[in-house]
Amino acid sequence: MIKLDHVSKKYGAKMAVQDLSLDIAAGELFAFLGPNGAGKTTTIKMLCGLLFPTSGAVSIGGYDLRRDGDRARQLLSYVPDQPFLYEKLTGREFLQFIADMYGLPRAQSASRIAEMIELFELHEFIDDLTERYSHGMRQRTVFAAALVHEPRVLIVDEPTVGLDPHSVRRLKDLLRRQADRGTTVFLSSHSLDVVEELADRIAIIEHGRLVACGTLTALREQAAVDGPLEDVFLTLTRPVEDKVTKP
């Protein structure tokens, strides 16, 4: 469903992503990890067609993002780390705008919006202007908007930042449920406990290079660490001189 084929991306002279290849199947919950500045957000922006690879190709659902960008974007939803909402729209109007943007028929959009309001418990504030929403309310509205058109690919960047434990639990259940229904979930996060609990496969990127990709078990084997994902991550992303001195 998501395919990155030898993708590289340069920022001026700096190589942000180097020769990255990934193949993610439908219904897979794929976690994408890496230290700050490793190239995660750049990769995500290339998946959404916001940035173009310097070399290589990105495709979603078989559509190349350079050639058939609009078709590819029709299949996906992107929830960035700082999501956008029109401050002068109500939550309901925003959901309706998204449904219209993705071309949902009127009757279908009405039922989907009702479902989303139910699912994310938006009743109390859905008819208020979004400028009055708290961070949690905004996040719930953004996820409702991302799912209202039933995307086949859901790309999520740092979704748990600023959420209370209840909301995090709700979010984890939602992501798992989406993947079980066949949606491909591409999750980028620093919350290693969330990733450990949810991910089918995990990729770790450092300085733009893919340093590991596989199930948690495979990663543990590669790092030669039999502990939580945090230990595996720290081992695999340890600076080279540390790896030499502290095997």
Place this chain on the structure above:
Amino acid sequence: MNQALLFQKLRLRLLRNSWRAMTQQSSMRPLTILLCSAIVWTFIFAISWGGFLFLHTEVGVPLTGEIVGILLDLLFLSLAVLLVFSSGLILYGSLFASPETAFLLSSPVAVDQVFAYKFQGAVAFSSWAFLLLGTPILIAYGLVCEAAWYFYVLLPLFFLGFVLLPGALGGLAALLIVNYVPKRRKQVLSVCLTVLVLVLAGWLYRMVQAAPTELWREEMREAVTRLLSYFQFTRNPLAPSHWVSLGLRRVVRGEIGAALYYLALVWSNGLFLYVIAAAASTRLYRRGYNRMTTGGDLQRFPVLFRGRNHKPAMDNGRLPLAAVGKENHRESWMDYLLYAVLVFVNPRTRLLLIKDFRTFRRDPQQWGQVLAFCGLMLLYFANIRRFVEDVSGPYQNSISFLNLCAVALLLCTYTGRFVYPMLSLEGRRFWILGLLPLKREQLLWGKFAFSMTGGCLIAGGLILVSDLMLLMPAPPILLHLLTVVVLAAGLSGLSVGLGACMPNFRERDPSKIAAGFGGTLNLVAGLLFLLLILGLMAVPWHMEAYLTMMPFLSDRKSEVALLSEGFIGAGVVLGLLAGIACVVLPLRAGIRALREMEF
């Protein structure tokens, strides 16, 4: 749903909800905006109506003839240049720098539809001022010419077709600059603005040099005709501004067929250029966004305290010279200058002011406007004797007063446009300032000192040049300088104080902050203060000078002088008191608001 309709629906909803939210918060706000707009509109209408009537009845200029045609040409050409820049800048911001951009570009919406949506917003925002400033002139023109009813119907159609052209040009320029010079886009903009100012200044200089010095002695109509001959370049048959001017004059003459021809010419060219811009956006918009995000502004400007080991430390209140690396010298001399000029300000506050100054000078949109206005005014003052051969007597008196009024208005615009938004622009980073180990009132006093210093330097310099060129005696020069200082202090106090009382931390565009409710209120308060100070401090002296020139008062000069001295003295004292009040009261209110502010 059709994507174009979808965006229209979105815009209508956003407007409707904004209006509702504004009226629910306070009905005073829209009422004040409408009232202020009505006052400005009526004022311009009255001046224009009087001006056209004077030209027609007193000077005998035919209103559908060439002289008025040149004036209309110049009006629309100036509008076109302003619209190219303003819509280009607004489009650049909304196409590439707005948070909405990433949201829309990651959706399946066609890119030309996004461009169209942004284009309409930018053109509407950049040309609304024309509705306020241009329509009263043109309606007055129609009324004086006794134009038929269809003049008022065709007028908005001409305007709508016309704004497409500069809007599309601005949009194309924004797309091309971001695509082909992403690293140097600010520099390109600075160069364009500088070239524009230089060309304008050169043209004005040539016109002034060539203007007949005996303008006021000759037959008025002949002299006006000769002077206007220097505006011939505005009448280029390929200039759309000329088509609009010709079209409107044809409507006034009742030549409806010719008028419709020019209307069609304007619309067809406007739409054609828009289609080119929209087509270019399909190829260049996403590419430009990618270029700007990844290959664009990677250059880092040298910053005084930046560097691997630099810390913002002070050395007994002096600028920490040791912290300045070699590579920074060329960029930081202005900081040194400001630091030296603001010697009376607390050293910690001074560092904050240098931050504000850097932000200001690194944004060409900000200083470009100040430079353009000051440059044009300076050019006019420096060449004032070309217009008036004999600079004594009533001309000297009235022109020096009018120049003082012009400088005061510039000062009012400067504080309203640049100083009022300063605190709001701290935005969501305000907590950084809030946590600094200094009293919050120091922040406001610092911004006040920054504004007042800048205002005094700019306005004081301009009025000094004007008075010296007019060979004014020392007392009025000193009085004008004192007036400018009081104005700079009062207007700075108002703008900084009201800016703290009504901050808008959500908005990042200073022009939008200045155009909001608080900004409008500040502008109105500033204009009232300006009238008060000019009335108290400058009018008595100029009245005295005028009265002593009156022949019927020649035998009572000493009585007039004695009476006037009393008025002048009282005016200065009252003006100083009003200035102090306008500094203390708004700043006290601002400080109180800032102390209670939670962030």
